[in-house]
Amino acid sequence: MPEGTKIAATAEQLAGLKYNSDGLITAIAQDVENGDVLMLAWMNEESLKMTLTEGRMVYWSRSRQELWRKGDTSGDRQFVKEALYDCDADALLFKVEQEGAGACHTGARTCFFNSFG
């Protein structure tokens, strides 16, 4: 079974993050094995702390307005291997091990399967 990496972010790192007016921050999940960008979703402070503590991706679902522990329903969990944030601390990037069929609710490996043109 895949395992996530529990990450001990410092209080300073967590306090420095910039959430939007809804208390949310963007989170990119990237396949640690092949570099594919799997999805972009949102986290609030609580879901970020759960993600780092559990080593599993937990998002905030804007449509359902609830915590979304990715894969609890679908089985397609995401195990954290590395957690990063950007230069202005308003975007997160997680390198993950994707379990099951893929990240997308359509069954696709990545949510970014549509090409323009």
Next chain:
Amino acid sequence: MPEGTKIAATAEQLAGLKYNSDGLITAIAQDVENGDVLMLAWMNEESLKMTLTEGRMVYWSRSRQELWRKGDTSGDRQFVKEALYDCDADALLFKVEQEGAGACHTGARTCFFNSFG
């Protein structure tokens, strides 16, 4: 000199995109060569059309509230190689050729150079 790919998105694809209440949509730039996620920024409809038409990344700067043709000042332009959107059409992913030192205003190759923990 690097060159971007001009992409002829269909009217249907463009009309199907979901912008937020500020008229913006998230855009991820990924290095087409090594898969590194370079940055996450925002586009409005105009900057997306310019990006696709010119084959060069043009963002909307939320801090300056203006079009931001990436690299016009720094020289670190981003040339589009592939343009994708996600399953619910509210996030964009561009595979780009990054010119110059890198994507980040700090001089780093990628904006995601900070690790938690």
